[in-house]
Amino acid sequence: MNRKISQLRIRMEASGIEGLIISNPINIRYLTGLEAEGYLLINENENFFVTDARYIEKVNSKLTIEDEIIAQDGKDLDQDDFLNFFNNAQKVGFEEDYVTYEKYQRILIKYRPKELVEASRIIENMRIIKSEDEIEKIEKACNITDSCYLHILDHIKIGMTEKQVALEIYDFFIKNGADGLAFDTIVASGENTSMPHAVPTNRIIKAGDPVLIDFGAKYKGYCADMTRTFFMQEISDEYKKIYELVKNVQEKALEKIKSGANGNEISKSVENEFSMNDYDLMHALGHGVGMEVHEKPILSPRINLDLQENMVVTDEPGIYIQGKIGIRIEDTILVKNMNSIPLTKSNKNLLIIS
């Protein structure tokens, strides 16, 4: 059987659920590799993928006998097929964080499960630890992102707008083999950098501006996430000090990230270094990266986390002074037993573009 579904079945047994209805397309792609609309149904003996005429041909050509997944056009199933599917299951799980209340009601009517229970992110919890194949895809997404950064440093000029830079990033990704953006690109300049979630505007990049770029490619469904902040033509001593502080804590945290380390303690030490300099850690230090750009786990002073081998997380401290400036440096990092491996490798030394 498909290895990931076998692993899922072990977790289902441990959780005491005999059936599962999976409708989140990211979870379906994770478990099966399929990119098609439909539902993955798992009962005691079988794995069913219910889709429609638009996808059935593609789905059948992609699945192999080893997958042990039966694909069917929903039109070829009748009400009894659905009613029978979970006949032997006492508890059937569903994705409570994805399924709308309306769809939940439809599931009750369609399958009449004995007990419909929250699956409690059973698949999302599997996704925290990445396989070799997944790591390769994230690495490739990070490589494209690194190349794009070099391209942007070559092209960015005083007089360009934030939106123009964002468009250049998108174009580079598409032309260099990415699926597209892992998330909406942030290009912020000048005082706009002080908003952690800035949206690119028509603001013209000027001499003396800090420019913060938070971006990442998606490759075969996997995300990269990187932030760099640099300066146009000149930088004040005040900003230089902030930059060096952010860079210093980012690199120190990076060194501490490895299997067995505590995410909360690493985050706390960043928070301490910031507060010793009268700054706050305004947002979490980092988050998991995989098929979604924000997924489990979270690195934060207030969330307990034991890091494990083959987690992929970000390390992204930032300092923001409202209406003035924001400086953030972020890498996507692979957690290993003895150390951490940054998958985004772009230079972090203070850069002043002349």
Next chain:
Amino acid sequence: MNRKISQLRIRMEASGIEGLIISNPINIRYLTGLEAEGYLLINENENFFVTDARYIEKVNSKLTIEDEIIAQDGKDLDQDDFLNFFNNAQKVGFEEDYVTYEKYQRILIKYRPKELVEASRIIENMRIIKSEDEIEKIEKACNITDSCYLHILDHIKIGMTEKQVALEIYDFFIKNGADGLAFDTIVASGENTSMPHAVPTNRIIKAGDPVLIDFGAKYKGYCADMTRTFFMQEISDEYKKIYELVKNVQEKALEKIKSGANGNEISKSVENEFSMNDYDLMHALGHGVGMEVHEKPILSPRINLDLQENMVVTDEPGIYIQGKIGIRIEDTILVKNMNSIPLTKSNKNLLIIS
């Protein structure tokens, strides 16, 4: 009070709900113009927008006294504030098609409403009839889409890939004042045109290919939706006949669309003309367009629909021969009392690019 919320309150009264929890960001933007994360809460006397520190400043600068919306940072509210909010409401509505089962449970705990009831798309139903201001934005989105089509006709060449054409469309939109894409662009060439939901691939456009482009700009939150199919260098007599048939039924349907006409009957006559020529109407004839590219109403032989003034709908018949060809022609159309006004105006005559 904000005019749209006043109208919503009339509908709430008619539906017998005294309170409403709105969390779908599209509905929030529709009612308030706000683009900020949060919840819009409506009770007997007040309209509350609960957001967070990231947005509160922007929100307060956007709202006017006439809006009669009180914006608050959720951090400044305590459990009692939420419990008191719907004190006088017997029935409180929520968006059952947007709220996940998990969030539904949280609403129950947070507000303890006497009765939490499905709002039954109360806002989506308002959105079916467009205001003058909304029509202007859709018109502008359609104008940008028309200009983009001319640009693509100028630029498309044998040897380009579908993906390159899609990227050119995206770039044109961004450089010409659009927010971005109204939806993922379809660029299909050759046999790929036979899939109604094709995704742009690296297939190289060749002489003799049909090219189908289904695309639309988004402008200030409003969508355009247009499809054109043209041919590279040459066309067979068989395809020419199909093209003329599709164009003919599309234009006939366009003439019938007006206030008081039946969407199902218009769709049936398209279906009849297709079946007289041994083709099927594989998908609906059209759908509403507004803040979402697919919204209510649906034009289909099997869905009863009385068209009303200031609905905006598409008219998009298509013929698909599996593994061979697909030809679709689509306009976004404003329904008026005496006639219909196509908002996308690009030429529909058979076009062979030499």
